[in-house]
Amino acid sequence: MSRLTKQQILAQLKHGLVASCQPVDDGPMDSPQIVAAMAAASVAGGAAALRIEGIENLKAVRAAVDVPIIGIVKRDLDDSPVRITPFLQDIDDLYHAGADIIAFDGTDRIRPTTIDACIKRIQALGAMSMADCSNFAEGSYCQSLGVDIIGSTMSGYTGGEIPTEPDVQLVRDLVAQGCCVMAEGRYNTPELAALAIENGAYAVTVGSALTRLEHIVGWFVQAINRRQGA
Numbered sequence: 001m002s003r004l005t006k007q008q009i010l011a012q013l014k015h016g017l018v019a020s021c022q023p024v025d026d027g028p029m030d031s032p033q034i035v036a037a038m039a040a041a042s043v044a045g046g047a048a049a050l051r052i053e054g055i056e057n058l059k060a061v062r063a064a065v066d067v068p069i070i071g072i073v074k075r076d077l078d079d080s081p082v083r084i085t086p087f088l089q090d091i092d093d094l095y096h097a098g099a100d101i102i103a104f105d106g107t108d109r110i111r112p113t114t115i116d117a118c119i120k121r122i123q124a125l126g127a128m129s130m131a132d133c134s135n136f137a138e139g140s141y142c143q144s145l146g147v148d149i150i151g152s153t154m155s156g157y158t159g160g161e162i163p164t165e166p167d168v169q170l171v172r173d174l175v176a177q178g179c180c181v182m183a184e185g186r187y188n189t190p191e192l193a194a195l196a197i198e199n200g201a202y203a204v205t206v207g208s209a210l211t212r213l214e215h216i217v218g219w220f221v222q223a224i225n226r227r228q229g230a
């Protein structure tokens with residue numbers, strides 16, 4: 001498989017929309033064929049890149065599109081809250097399935113593999129790295145270790161109530177620190193996605209609002225029910 005260079009990937013990503021095609025687990029759309037169709041439809045709509053979970057999904061998407069793919073593997077571990085690409089083997093598998101950028105959890109929590117080891121493995125393979133962080137300290141730390149892209153992905157997901165709005169302030173702070181920032185997490189409308197870019201994000205990733213049909217339908221139903229006082 002021919003691979004994009006880092007320069008080509010960054011040029012393609014710049015100020016672009018990344019469509020995260022992650023169906024609801026075990027839902028009716030959770031199959032590689034459907035994920036590949038979502039990915040192709042997203043590219044047809046103008047997505048600059050894709051974020052894909054799981055090796056089988058990644059292989060199916062790689063065969064269907066040419067745009068850069070951010071690959072992740074999600075696991076539920078017994079002894080760590082870290083879910084996104086926790087093992088070095090996951091990194092190898094994602095690379096060989098065709099990921100251009102490999103994202104991993106960059107939070108400061110108990111984890112099976114150090115952040116440093118993840119970065120070194122991704123670099124050794126020649127892929128680009130992305131750290132999914134929840135706050136400024138984590139983002140700065142990952143940046144200091146040489147991660148290519150810092151994502152705001154985990155903001156709001158490491159404890160407490162999940163906010164409804166995206167963490168635009170974190171994007172601003174990381175940009176001011178000199179990071180190449182992927183705004184991600186709850187950018188649920190076109191206006192919010194545009195706001196991320198306005199605030200200096202290199203690119204913005206949108207998932208639920210594009211590809212989790214159960215969530216989207218639920219938002220509409222809830223709005224109707226609220227209006228009716230239900």
Ligand SMILES: CC(=O)N[C@H](C=O)[C@@H](O)[C@H](O)[C@H](O)COP(=O)(O)O
Binds near residue numbers: 186
């Ligand atoms: C916290 C976590 O595990 N986030 C995941 C990371 O891959 C996905 O579940 C999100 O859908 C993705 O980050 C995009 O965000 P949103 O769906 O809000 O547009």
